[in-house]
């Protein structure tokens with residue numbers, strides 16, 4: 065028997081709607097795909113790795129008895145983006161909800177960051193998101209309306225080791241405002257969800273090098289005194305995609321347990337560099 069994941073949304077909220085979630089095979093994207101599916105949408109998930117998508121599809125079926133549709137796509141590759149959006153439209157007939165969740169970065173100090181490294185992160189987070197928005201708008205939403213949610217990262221006040229990602233995410237947030245103004249006449253709403261530090265196994269694998277000590281200090285700096293969960297980010301993305309948010313466009317909703325992100329500072333010890341709450345630095349070391 066399936067033990068369905070808990071949801072705060074009603075079962076047929078997205079009946080007859082088709083949703084596409086980039087990076088939907090893992091972490092936050094998978095939680096969003098699950099919420100949308102439980103709420104009645106036909107859900108497509110994409111990502112570069114076919115294996116991750118297949119695993120996610122199997123897991124979702126086991127947990128909910130519901131199916132996800134999958135198609136590999138590297139959002140930095142225009143041919144892939146064209147193929148993905150065409151495939152969804154051919155097989156399912158619409159793309160009513162687009163969740164641009166695929167993204168990420170590697171921590172790197174600005175002085176060590178090459179142009180290629182900077183552009184790798186910008187191409188993923190900013191250009192990839194733009195190209196998904198444009199394709200879905202041109203092929204479907206311009207004539208049928210719809211809603212788009214872009215998942216960014218709560219670092220609008222900057223974050224050490226994240227110059228590339230911060231620039232890209234700020235770009236996504238500003239681009240979202242412009243697209244909201246250009247596309248509202250076509251019945252398209254577009255917003256951002258700005259997560260704080262959210263525990264996902266797949267996401268945290270990339271930051272193992274920072275160590276538990278740094279993570280514990282970060283947790284202490286969060287007013288809620290805990291990390292967020294993928295499901296908590298999913299609720300925000302699903303709300304913004306729903307009719308309940310029909311007068312909301314061009315906005316960013318932070319899901320961060322009250323964290324202001326003004327408090328992170330570089331932490332250096334022996335050969336480790338990481339992030340710690342600014343307030344945890346000795347007074348002399350504060351800027």
Ligand SMILES: CCCCCCC/C=C/C(=O)SCCNC(=O)CCNC(=O)[C@H](O)C(C)(C)COP(=O)(O)OP(=O)(O)OC[C@H]1O[C@@H](n2cnc3c(N)ncnc32)[C@H](O)[C@@H]1OP(=O)(O)O
Nearest residue numbers: 167168169170172178180181184185188267270271274279
């Ligand atoms: C404990 C809590 C910590 C705080 C957490 C903050 C909250 C944020 C969480 C998340 O965002 S969770 C998401 C998790 N997923 C990821 O972050 C994705 C991981 N990264 C990637 O998938 C890839 O790095 C990338 C961003 C997609 C880039 O991949 P791509 O294949 O395009 O690049 P490469 O060919 O590997 O490299 C291109 C270029 O970049 C340079 N580079 C790559 N890694 C590093 C590195 N670690 N440090 C410095 N530079 C790096 C690489 O050197 C290449 O440039 P050149 O050197 O050849 O010029």
Ligand SMILES: NC(=O)C1=CN([C@@H]2O[C@H](COP(=O)(O)OP(=O)(O)OC[C@H]3O[C@@H](n4cnc5c(N)ncnc54)[C@H](OP(=O)(O)O)[C@@H]3O)[C@@H](O)[C@H]2O)C=CC1
Nearest residue numbers: 087090091092111112113138139166167168262264266267
């Ligand atoms: N966890 C956290 O604390 C936070 C996460 N975020 C953001 O939320 C989003 C999800 O993060 P999370 O679930 O934690 O981490 P994950 O690493 O699990 O999610 C990233 C997803 O994006 C996909 N992806 C990566 N690169 C590409 C690409 N070029 N084309 C298509 N898909 C790609 C990955 O699949 P594949 O490898 O198969 O391509 C993966 O499914 C990311 O944008 C992340 O930066 C923001 C703030 C905090």
